[in-house]
Amino acid sequence: MVALNNSNGSPMLSSGASALEGVSPAATGPQVRRKLFGRAFYESMGSPKMVLAPMVDQSEFAWRVLTRSYMTPERSQDLLAYTPMLHSRMFVETSKFRDNHFQPVRSGLATLPTVTESSTSDLFLDGNPAVDRPLVVQFCSNSPNDLLAAAKYVQPFCEAVDLNLGCPQGIARKGHYGAFLQEDWDLVYSLINTLHKNLDIPVTAKMRILETKEKTLEYAKRIVSAGASILTVHGRQRDQKGHKTGLADWAMIRYLRENLPPDTVLFANGNILRYEDIAKCIEATGADGVMSAEGNLYDPTIFAEPPAVGAEKREYWRARDGRGGYRMDAVFRRYMDILYKYVLEEALPAREPLFLPSDNVSNKVDRSNGHEESDGQPPAKKQKRENNNKQPRTTSPNFLSMQAHLFHLLRPLVSKHHEVRDALARSRAGDMAAFENVLHLVEKAVKEGLLDYESHPEKYEEIAEETAVVSHGQKKEEELSDESSLATVRACKRPWWVCQPYVRPLPKEALEKGSLTLSKKEKKRLEEAQQLVRKAGLEPEGKVETEQTGRGQEKVEIPKEGLLCG
Numbered sequence: 332m333v334a335l336n337n338s339n340g341s342p343m344l345s346s347g348a349s350a351l352e353g354v355s356p357a358a359t360g361p362q363v364r365r366k367l368f369g370r371a372f373y374e375s376m377g378s379p380k381m382v383l384a385p386m387v388d389q390s391e392f393a394w395r396v397l398t399r400s401y402m403t404p405e406r407s408q409d410l411l412a413y414t415p416m417l418h419s420r421m422f423v424e425t426s427k428f429r430d431n432h433f434q435p436v437r438s439g440l441a442t443l444p445t446v447t448e449s450s451t452s453d454l455f456l457d458g459n460p461a462v463d464r465p466l467v468v469q470f471c472s473n474s475p476n477d478l479l480a481a482a483k484y485v486q487p488f489c490e491a492v493d494l495n496l497g498c499p500q501g502i503a504r505k506g507h508y509g510a511f512l513q514e515d516w517d518l519v520y521s522l523i524n525t526l527h528k529n530l531d532i533p534v535t536a537k538m539r540i541l542e543t544k545e546k547t548l549e550y551a552k553r554i555v556s557a558g559a560s561i562l563t564v565h566g567r568q569r570d571q572k573g574h575k576t577g578l579a580d581w582a583m584i585r586y587l588r589e590n591l592p593p594d595t596v597l598f599a600n601g602n603i604l605r606y607e608d609i610a611k612c613i614e615a616t617g618a619d620g621v622m623s624a625e626g627n628l629y630d631p632t633i634f635a636e637p638p639a640v641g642a643e644k645r646e647y648w649r650a651r652d653g654r655g656g657y658r659m660d661a662v663f664r665r666y667m668d669i670l671y672k673y674v675l676e677e678a679l680p681a682r683e684p685l686f687l688p689s690d691n692v693s694n695k696v697d698r699s700n701g702h703e704e705s706d707g708q709p710p711a712k713k714q715k716r717e718n719n720n721k722q723p724r725t726t727s728p729n730f731l732s733m734q735a736h737l738f739h740l741l742r743p744l745v746s747k748h749h750e751v752r753d754a755l756a757r758s759r760a761g762d763m764a765a766f767e768n769v770l771h772l773v774e775k776a777v778k779e780g781l782l783d784y785e786s787h788p789e790k791y792e793e794i795a796e797e798t799a800v801v802s803h804g805q806k807k808e809e810e811l812s813d814e815s816s817l818a819t820v821r822a823c824k825r826p827w828w829v830c831q832p833y834v835r836p837l838p839k840e841a842l843e844k845g846s847l848t849l850s851k852k853e854k855k856r857l858e859e860a861q862q863l864v865r866k867a868g869l870e871p872e873g874k875v876e877t878e879q880t881g882r883g884q885e886k887v888e889i890p891k892e893g894l895l896c897g
Contacts, residue, residue, distance in 0.1 A: 372533045372560045373596045376465045377408025381634040382598055384624035385413035385469040392456040393729040397666050401635035411465050416495050419472035419481040431726045433457050435488040444487050458488030469493040471508040475525035486532045496538040499569045510539050510569040520557040527558025537563040544586045551587050563598040576835055581615045588617035598622050604832035628739040630830040632657045645685040656829035660777040663770050674729045686778045688785045725761035743827040748776045780828040791826050
């Protein structure tokens with residue numbers, strides 16, 4: 332296996348180890364495997380505790396490899412990754428759709444692959460045993476025949492095929508798949524059982540919880556009885572999306588753990604914002620593994636244990652009080668290098684080492700916008716001229732996802748540095764030169780932040796004072812609350828150049844800000860609940876106190892301990 336190197340020629344390191352060494356359960360191409368089931372199958376993959384979620388157009392090959400690259404060789408088997416959700420009927424009917432969304436071999440998937448056809452020399456991206464295993468391929472479907480036919484295309488290149496039973500979007504309602512199959516248990520059973528009986532590899536499933544714990548348990552048992560080797564449970568109901576997302580119900584997942592057959596392999600999904608949440612979730616739910624979706628999008632290092640103090644090197648930043656995280660410019664650069672090396676198969680561009688304030692170089696910050704004058708043309712005209720030279724349209728999912736990934740990754744940075752935001756917005760899929768320009772701007776911005784911290788650390792220690800109590804678990808406010816997200820924001824907050832999760836406002840906060848409105852039925856249910864609370868002698872919304880966030884620009888009402896109960 333060829334190890335991934337940084338653009339300066341040195342190996343990419345994760346806590347002192349080569350980034351991608353040891354990630355593979357297999358050393359060569361697809362092999363004939365004895366079909367295992369349930370816990371035996373799970374253990375054959377190394378019993379992974381951390382799971383990269385299937386995300387539509389967002390958990391593609393390059394992003395999976397980026398996430399895996401932060402795992403040390405010793406912990407490589409702890410991470411299992413899922414592909415984006417694929418539509419089974421379109422996958423079967425159109426070879427172009429297959430080639431645009433799943434690229435395991437260079438020759439494409441015009442016909443069903445066989446072990447002999449999938450020689451090692453023909454292996455390409457998805458499911459490549461050198462860098463992208465263990466892997467589960469996820470499909471949505473409402474046809475057992477379509478699902479089986481689609482699964483047969485991918486089974487040589489993955490450990491299992493997953494059925495999506497959790498997608499809550501309107502397109503899933505219209506297409507009758509995802510979470511909108513949860514009223515049709517016979518169809519769900521048939522979909523899973525067809526794969527269980529006819530596929531050479533195991534089948535797994537991902538579901539959402541239902542209205543009651545009893546109904547959820549019955550549904551989960553039905554899925555397991557159909558032949559699902561692993562059951563992933565997203566601890567939110569179907570209508571919990573967007574501003575209504577709210578908190579995942581870990582107690583419901585714990586209930587399933589205690590009432591499903593003991594040998595059931597169970598993954599928990601929801602409320603995973605940072606590395607520390609993984610152990611908390613396993614303890615609270617009893618799940619075998621923990622899946623992260625949105626948390627990974629904002630911080631692809633979420634599964635990596637932070638390096639020891641003194642072992643940060645250049646990619647990891649740590650404040651004087653011990654708080655820290657991976658630098659955005661470092662993650663961005665590593666992401667670009669993965670695209671060059673594996674997708675484009677080009678040599679990595681030469682770059683200077685990442686800046687550190689301790690380097691014996693100029694500490695002046697370049698204030699240019701990333702475009703040099705050329706041929707007597709001012710930067711604006713040069714940019715316009717360059718934009719007229721349109722890039723060939725790309726269909727690679729690895730390039731189509733770049734802009735969205737970087738807006739997630741750089742969210743705190745682009746809110747401060749609008750020149751980065753604007754340059755990223757102008758970048759088009761496949762235009763690596765444009766994204767190199769964005770990287771240049773990001774590196775300059777991070778340099779500015781690092782120097783500002785060295786000169787004025789007290790500005791950033793205001794954040795530290797707010798987060799310290801919560802981060803060290805000294806107050807009950809750290810516990811997840813349906814009332815306020817303020818404590819979680821404090822715990823996750825880092826300087827703007829450090830990767831960090833995005834904490835969504837809770838439904839109550841969204842209502843107060845006017846970004847969420849209730850339907851007539853929802854308003855009626857809320858009024859009835861408030862009347863019951865008043866009859867009990869309590870205040871409907873609980874008592875609150877006003878507290879300032881950040882540097883005092885915003886005021887948020889938060890519940891105070893001991894004042895919510897009569």
